[in-house]
Amino acid sequence: MRLQKLFALSLAAATSIYAAGYKIPEQSLKGTALAAAYVANAHGADASYYNPANMAFFSKGNQLDFGLSYIQASAIDFDSSETVSTLSNAPAQSKAEKETVFIPTLHYIIPSSFENTTFGISMVAPAGLSKRWNNTFAKKSAEEFTLKIVELNPTIAYKINEKLAIGGGLRLLYSEGIVKSSVGTGISRDLEADAVDFGYNLALTYRPTKEATLAATYRSYVDITVKGDGKLNYTPTASSYSGGASVTFPLPAALNLAASYDFGDLTAELVYERTYWSTYDTLDFNYDKTLNTTGGASSFYAAFDAPREKNWKDTNTYRLGLTYQANKDLTIMGGFAIDETPVPDDTIGFELPDSDAKIYSMGFEYKLNENSSIGAAYLVSIKDDRNAEIDGQNGTITNSKVSLLTIGYSYSF
Secondary structure, three states: OHHHHHHHHOOOOOOOOOOOOOEOOOOOHHHHHOOOOOOOOOOOOOHHHHOHHHHHHOOOOOEEEEEEEEEEEOOOEEEOOOEEHHHOOEEOOEEEOOEEEEEEEEEEEEEOOOOOEEEEEEEEOOEEEEEEEOOHHHHHHHOEEEEEEEEEEEEEEEEOOOOEEEEEEEEEEEEEEEEEEEOOOOEEEEEEEEEEEEEEEEEEEEOOOOOEEEEEEEEOOEEEEEEEEEEEEEHHHOEEEEEEEEEEEEEOOEEEEEEEEEOOOEEEEEEEEEEOHHHOOEEOEEEOOOOOOOHHHHHHHHHHOOOEEOOOOOEEEEEEEEEEEOOOOEEEEEEEEEEOOOOOHHHOOOOOOOOOEEEEEEEEEEEOOOOEEEEEEEEEEEEOOEEEEEOOEEEEEEOOEEEEEEEEEEEEO
């Protein structure tokens, strides 16, 4: 637990991640370079995470993969010509602060004394978000809205025959959440909480020919309920609260179907991903004591405890990855993805002003010797401008872009 918490704390000021919703699919050098079109052709230690079934086909012994990603999210704008009458006719224009973060990842494959069996383990950050806004209008719902998740994922693979393998694993997740909101003086919410949750993942790989690979992976739904301490203050009715509080976020199930083909020096992979975001239907804060809903205190309840509808929708992501063996030492990679947003028009909020995105990536890996290699990759996610009504104000979300730079080192022994 101390190791997980240390890892999670390294995600301080975690960015609003470029994947639709708050998932982070890029969890290694190759994952970044290929825009996560790395399922059927997963062939390094990071296969432990992307497709554990593939571990069964490895001939090497121990394999280690370490990555470090630097993520920078642009300062998102929300522009509206309307004014907010309750805030001295201030224009409903806001800018989210630019966010940067370093995220480490680790993958390790371990040989087994059991026939046709391989073990692996991954430590990743599968999801996270943070939004901090700079004016009173946006701060009333999301002065700061941060979710940080770290996952420890031990896996196992079993080779049924030379063409077919299965795999799976246990997901252990540690999460931290911070929610702050304020409306002028005397109306505020401050919640800090954490949680430990569990899930599972499954994988299957089939190789009909030497060149072709088909794969399917599934990551389970995890209901993340962070619990901690909350402080509420509502001066207009002299109402306040200090005590236990919790809020639940879903980490949605995801199904990946992938196919890759080896043309010789070039390997191409197509991935279809279905993410089941429809499990996120309500954002509901809970407190150890029931907040008063009668008389003047009803405004206190409405501000802090009334459930907020989300009604997110299931999404599709389409990925293409190309891997080119330039020579015996140098591998060049590139990727492209189309990523749908799960956030509908009628429930979009300042905590996650998301939109559809196009993702472009490139990278390389260079073999230092028979046992080790290094590499770097770059990815940019460009989100569409989006017209939206947020907290009763019509406006346009613009300038949403995220850049990611990953360096990686792999070693086998």
